[in-house]
Amino acid sequence: MDQEPLHLPDENRCCRHSLPIVPQELVDAIIDHLHLDIQTLAACGLVCKSWVPSSRYHLFHVWEVNLWSRDNLFSDFTSLLEHPLCSFMPSIKEIVFIRYYRSSPWASWVISRVSPWLLHLPISSLSLASLDTGLSPNPWKAFSMLHPFTTRITTLRLYRVVFYSLYDILYTISSFENLVTFEWFSNYTLSAQEHQRELTEFPKPPASLRVVDFQEWLPECSHLFLWRWFLENKISSLQSIRLGHICEEYVPYVAELLRCLGPSLENLQINLQNEIDILYFCNEIDLRHNTKLCTLNIDRLWAFRESPFGLAEHSFGLIPDFLARLPSESLKRIDFDIRDSSSDTIWENERALRDIDQALQSPKFASLQGVAFDTREPFIESFLKRLLQECNQRGILKFRSSHHGPFYKI
Secondary structure, three states, X not given: OOOOOEEOOOOOHHHHHHOOEEOHHHHHHHHHHHHHOHHHHHHHOOOOHHHOOHHHHHHHOEEEEEXXXXXXXXXXXXXXXXXXXXXXXXXXXXXXXXXXXXXXXXXXXXXXXXXXXXXXXXXXXXXXXXXXXXXXXXXXXXHHOOHHHHHHOOEEEEEOXXXXXXXXXXXXXXXXXXXXXXXXXXXXXXXXXXXXXXXXXXXOOOOOOOEEEEOOOOOOEOHXXXXXXXXXXXXXXXXXXXXXXXXXXXXXXXXXXXXXXXXXXXXXXXXXXXXXXXXXXXXXXXXOOOOOOOEEEEEOOHHHOOOOOOOHHXXXXXXXXXXXOXXXXXXXXXXXXXXXXXXXXXXXXXXXXXXXXXXXXXXXXXXXXXEEEEOOOHHHHHHHHHHOHHHHHHOOEEEEXXXXXXXXXX
């Protein structure tokens, strides 16, 4: 054992010598197991810090509050906060509110009840999952009144939060004036009237924003309006962007925003789900103004899937020309997500893959340290090694198998 064994605590110090000694490995295993159980962790998340080895402190930085019903909703919450053994409270960095059932209370009611304790928690990250804002106007008024709390929040994650108006969405984002990271997963659909509304009617986005992650894919969803919101409010300091689904109407806004970001943009992730997405992006988007771009992730690449339109080979063939319009020298890594690939589409794209291999040998990609393919099938890995021979010989061809889900999974 690398660490000193842990003695079980006892009120009677005279009996300390008779307490059993628990191996540290067993303590770590128990804590890891508790961390995987949401309900258990919610009940014991704020335990005495002396009971936990320092190597496991990070497991208690996130605290989940499960909203089951209005009855006795915060009894455990308040008792934990007020308990003298809750010495982990100053270590909490993120709080997550999760609503499991439709009978659970609305978000505005929840926030109004919990707000007195939020002021005393030193958290910087707030996640709301599956909450319902309710039909009342200005559902986040309780948030806006917690000025010391809102100024500390630098990360906001909204996962399937039910909004009833575009104003509520924009007001929620703008309520956190020091927001740095915003993650959004929602299928809120804009009405025709909302598409036409003037942005002067809405609050401005936080000037401190640096990271924006949009994980919704429907073309009529609200994230497309948010790009226009950012552009017209001159938010030009974003460093990392994950684009949702791209439709023709909003391509000019996205293209102009990327151009305005210039050298501030360092990481870009694109969801190209179909041939139309690839055509729009490869033909309309020019990243040569983003001279500090380090990482490009082309996610969910449809070109490697079975194509209902028979355009897979043609659409993937646009990638080499797109690579020619990437910024020189700064790019360090390009990731392709082809987890949904099939053997037929792999063979159909043989020529395009060889063209990509040749395009990446240009002197402008001399600083490239990795070309990664995310795939589930071993046979695809061996096939790509043969087609991307130059990249393989340079040692920059990488493979990984991962799962990119929503930022938070229930």
